[in-house]
Amino acid sequence: MSFITLFITASMPILKVLLISALGSFLALDSVDILGDIARKHLNKVVFFVFNPALVASNLAKTITYETFLTLWFMPVNVFITFLIGSILGWILTKITKPPKHLKGLVTSEKCPS
Secondary structure (H helix, E strand, O other), X not given: OOHHHHXXXXXXXXXXXXXXXXXXXXXXXXXXXXXXXXXXXXXXXXXXXXXXXXXXXXXXXXXXXXXXXXXXXXXXXXXXXXXXHXXXXXHHHHHHHOOOHHHHHHHOOOOOOO
């Protein structure tokens, strides 16, 4: 396999992500305004809480077996510990800096009044 073929093959997933991100950024512009503010907010929540975990789970389901799970037991533990420490640090940060209520969701996932 030549270098150019390998480079193109490796660049395709990154190019796809960049194209989708550019399209999403274009559609989110106020001048285009295909979706309203409320629709954008709800669509963002659906993508974050439904589509993203479904994509991760579908890719993991193809590769994870019982033997590989026993070999890689530390990975879910690491993800859980990282999530726990990050949540605690975000909570401490909001207590120290006291951001406005509408910006608290950027630091932690606390429910904020809209």
